[in-house]
Amino acid sequence: MSPFEALYEKSCRSPVCWDEVDERNLLGPELVQTTNEAIQKIRDRMQTNQSRQNIYTDVRHKDLKLETSDEVFLKMAQMKGVLKKYVMDSSHVVGFEPLQLNDNLRYEEKPAEILAKEVKTLRRKEITFLKVM
Structure with a gap:
């Protein structure tokens, strides 16, 4: 007895023909024809679902176009088990230049x-990496 029969108290049906495994009603060309029809129905349904998902994604997708003067938020995510604790090093210190403020307490930014x-493409999303100077 198969596990399916033990659980549901009936024999398993084939997913293509939906006939009992031990039944032999369809033979030869009839079996091939019904199998092909079932496969075609499955393909049509899969195509419908794929197109529905593509439309859903295309509506919400926005291309990322950046210019030199655009401001961006950079987020750094730590990878588990890879990054070690930071050790202070004087060569890592970034030089600091004081801001040159105007009379109205504003400063002029130099474009990067x-x-x-x-x-990078993951399974369901794309991540854009930028190298700026």
Whole structure:
């Protein structure tokens, strides 16, 4: 007895023909024809679902276009088990230049330059990496 029969108290049906395994009603060309029809129905349903998901994704997808003067938020995520505790080193200190403020207490920003752009594709989303100077 198969586990399916033990659990549901009936024999398992084939997913293509939905006939009992031990039944032999369809033979030869009839079996091939019904199998092909069932496969075609499955393909049509899969195509419908795929197109529905593509439409859903296309509506919500926005292309990322950045210019030199655009402000971006950079988020650094720590990888588990890879990064070690930081050890202070004087060569890591970034030079600090005091801001040159105008009379109305505003400062003029120097535009950064985007040196490289890389897009990593995960299973369900894309992550854009920028190298700025």
